[in-house]
Amino acid sequence: MASLSASIEEAGARGDVERVNALxxxxxxxGPRGPEGRVGGAVRALFLEMNGIALRAPxxxxxxxxxxxxxxxxxLRVPTRVVCGELDRxxxxxxxxxxARTLPGADLRMMPGCAHLPNLEQPRxxxxLVRELLGRLEA
Incomplete structure (x- = not known):
């Protein structure tokens, strides 16, 4: 993982925005523990487009x-669900x-097979998980 972060810094220092975006x-x-390209298709295209805009912004x-x-x-006194991908850093x-331990009444849900963007990887x-939380508000 350290080498991935170092590679991002090196590509950034060279001004190689495309390589930074890919990394x-x-x-x-x-996810740093997943193979590069693990998530593909429309989700990857969306990430690369959105992240590319941020990387090129002034x-x-x-x-x-x-x-x-x-x-x-x-x-804080609101129902809270903390969602984290099992492949995240x-x-x-x-x-x-x-x-999850600090917020009163919070719960932690690990999403299997997901990295840092579980809402994009497994939206259903x-x-x-969000509907379950909202159901607690209705009860």
Whole structure:
């Protein structure tokens, strides 16, 4: 995984936007532990188009520091479902687990066979998970 991130940085330093786009598709769509091209077809085309727009956009300027959110999560009082792909980066899986433990009444759902964008990879399963959550609101 470190080599994938390093490859993205190297391609970016060379100004090779197409290679950065392809490598980011591998990282975010296929998952760092999945083979490159694991997700194809219309989903991959959509990712490459949308990510390419972001990569080619002018810089929005310096990033501003955001106040830490984690200490304030306990104040939220809404039903929450944290969804994470089982093929996502381990760091993001750990963050999802932390969110599920920290948010009052939250639950964590790991989506099998998905990386960072489970709503694109398995939209029907993702919709089911959202509908289940919404069903809790109606009860």
């Amino acid at each position: 980011e598709a591998h990282l975010w769509l296929d 810089s929005p300027g310096a990033e501003r520091e955001s106040p830490p959110a984690l200490p304030r999560l306990g104040a 381990p760091h993001f899986q750990e963050l999802c687990a932390l969110l 399963l993702f919709e089911t």
